[in-house]
Amino acid sequence: MKLSTKGRYGMKAMLDLAIHSNEGIVSLKSIADRQGISENYLEQLFAALKKSGIVKSTRGAQGGYELGAKPKEISVGAILRALEGSLAPVDCVMENDASKCSRQENCVTRLIWEKIRDGINDVVDSITLDQLIEDYDKMSSKSDFIYYI
Numbered sequence: 001m002k003l004s005t006k007g008r009y010g011m012k013a014m015l016d017l018a019i020h021s022n023e024g025i026v027s028l029k030s031i032a033d034r035q036g037i038s039e040n041y042l043e044q045l046f047a048a049l050k051k052s053g054i055v056k057s058t059r060g061a062q063g064g065y066e067l068g069a070k071p072k073e074i075s076v077g078a079i080l081r082a083l084e085g086s087l088a089p090v091d092c093v094m095e096n097d098a099s100k101c102s103r104q105e106n107c108v109t110r111l112i113w114e115k116i117r118d119g120i121n122d123v124v125d126s127i128t129l130d131q132l133i134e135d136y137d138k139m140s141s142k143s144d145f146i147y148y149i
Helices: 005-019 028-035 039-051 076-084 108-126 129-140
Strands: 055-058 064-067
Touching: 005 028, 005 039, 005 064, 005 076, 005 129, 028 039, 028 064, 039 055, 039 076, 076 108, 076 129
Parallel strands: none
Antiparallel strands: 055 064
16 A cells, blocks of 8 residues: 555644644644645645544634644544545455455455455554654654654
């Protein structure tokens, strides 16, 4: 499985939002500037995240975004699924829209795809924004370490 820029940039932006959430509402412009991502592209990503309830928006001159829940309640899996859809490696094992295959009952390779799907889901669902913030804090406290979000 390979993530698109939606997933990669979306994770960067969500971590940035989480890190700066103690400052109140965060503008997309500030995230775009810090992360080097187009503000227009972030608008598209945040529309999907808002639709999923992962973020909340405030309109107006002082508007922007905030997390829709506490960082410990938002998993990497929820963010990636909001942006990328199913994380299944092939269509026939997608959780909500599994394509029917005439060979499904006798397909040995389907078992492999299910195991890959379940393994990916287990990993990304076990990591929260709160844990990523802790990792960020540990890395950023090292004065000789260059870190990227």
